[in-house]
Amino acid sequence: MDTRTESDFLGEVKIPQKALYGINAFRARENFPSDQVFHPEWYSSMGEVKLACYRACKSFLRAKSNAYPEQELLLSL
Incomplete structure (x- = not known):
């Protein structure tokens, strides 16, 4: 799987290349895990x-x- 590396003040994160989200959404998902669908x-x-x-x-x-x-x-x- 191709990934891209994004960084913020907390460090770097590898995100799938074709993902339409960035590091902020990735970190939010880590901090607030839920399987509930909106x-x-x-x-x-x-x-x-x-x-x-x-x-x-x-x-x-x-x-x-x-x-x-x-x-x-x-x-x-």
């Missing part, structure tokens, strides 16, 4: 919240650059 609605809701956060941030950045075009904001999406 309801599909939970995943859908999480996606909606993340999309709303992205849209709000994008809207803020657009409004900020329109109001203060000469100032650089050290934030990107």
Whole structure:
């Protein structure tokens, strides 16, 4: 199995190369082991919240650059 190595302040972890998750999700799984499956609605809701956060941030950045075009904001999406 091909793996990739990711690291954080706790050290390095080998994760499957094709995994769609990273070291934070890997460590969360280690810290909170459970075989319980979440309801599909939970995943859908999480996606909606993340999309709303992205849209709000994008809207803020657009409004900020329109109001203060000469100032650089050290934030990107």
